[in-house]
Amino acid sequence: MILTVNKKQSVEIENAVVAQILNMYSEEKLIGRPIFQNAFANDSIEYKDLKDESDKILIPWQMFLLDSRNLKKELDHIEKMRADKVSSKLMAKRRGIGNVTSKRIIDRLIRLQNFITATNTLPQNAFCGSLVGKSNAEAVAHILSYFEIDINKFRGYRNKSSALSYLLGKVENKYINISQGVLTNKMLPMWQVVDNSIYKNTSGFVIKDDKIPFIFLPSEINPDEVKGRQIYTIIYLIVLIGLNEYDFFIEKNFRAKALSATNKQKKIYSVTSEVLLPSEATEKLSGSVITPSTRDDLASEYKITPTAVVVTLRIRRTITSQAEYEALLPPPYDPPKTPTHHPRSPKIETSVRKFCGKYSFEFVNAGIKSGQLSSVQSQYLLFGAVNKKNFKKYRDGLSI
């Protein structure tokens, strides 16, 4: 197709290149956007439209000017980064089997992680691989002591939201960057661009690094991610880092996977459950009738979901029959179809801090302050694209 400026022909850009770029994140169906549909139909696109549209879909406009050979190099580089940093199983997931992890989110986080490691001298993270060879009990003790988690304080919080905040703070203090899915402030290409539900099946996962591993919590982008589930996800992902087992992630079908887990996966679930709901608490229940009230009390006290309680009790044979197990499973969580209230959009710096995580936020801000980062680089790291309006608000909000 021809790139035009005020309807005057400028240069040809390859249709195949445009299509390949728009299919980089195929689940987002960017190729169906009216601007591009018209471009293919008319065999031309206006430069201003391409630039404006690129800002909306968070892909640099310059990329569309690449020829096939150079685009292949770029895409191969991105693929290599993904292959080095995340589980091949995670990348292989496809629509129709429940788990579709957004490659856009993965790419954004890898870019942040690469920026941190390339521009800072960080020591090896002592937690990486530190659970290898440890018994379950030793692994639990190590996790609690390493992250300085006061488990009684954690359980003593009145609600799971406060317990989650406590846990997030403890883990983040030890050079593990926790990134959370956010739906606000255009951190992802949404709002009249991509349907929110595109990201909802993204699982919790880890981006490998021996200095600053990244954890991704779906949070807002997955309506099933209630606080108790997020707590479980954090511990599960920490266990992966500690065991150097990056080929696992939190499956959407948690119940079935936890119950059928064998070998390494069984170990991961066992350690995770033991941290949150210790065997000594469930052994006391052996032989007694477990009621929904018992289940909910345990979920409340140990800050996990009622489902996680029932699954754990079933794995530990505290719940002995399948019928009892099924009767105790709570009905699937049904998030409200329409929000009961419309919270105000948080400040841009709050959304960035949440999506990028503590260390990304701090290191990028330091790069901006020192002048080490250019304006364009900073915006791509923070927002995934040039967004001058948000960047100004961001810098004003933080006085940088």
Add this chain to the structure above:
Amino acid sequence: MKILDTNAVNHILKRRLNLDDDYCVTDDIKEEAEIAESVIGTKLSSKVELASSSALFDRTLYLAHYKNMLNKHSGRSFYNMTGFGDISILALLKTVEETTKDQSQGRLFGTDEVLEVFTEDQSLIKKITLESSKTKVFKNANIK
């Protein structure tokens, strides 16, 4: 026509130079330098204009050269979003050269169309030498 690279813009800002001559920057350089203005706490002199703001700037031609330079030269990264300033300078040089082949089309800036680039970037200097034999490259200390 005196063109500034990013490091030349930073040189001006850091020294808070009062410029005698007229200079220009590309859109990419202007965008890349925005943080520098804020960090250093001073605005770029009005003696520095956007090349694309000239009525004689031909964006159709510029984008064609931009595409060519983008695909021809290494050193830019979509992953880190770096190196596009260099591409934009090369594209601007090519555009001006082509535009001024026919003198009747007028000039972009200034009274002559001698092309001068101010930069300390060795990689960019090599590319300029390769692409535009007419262009003279100066170190930032020559900015006045």
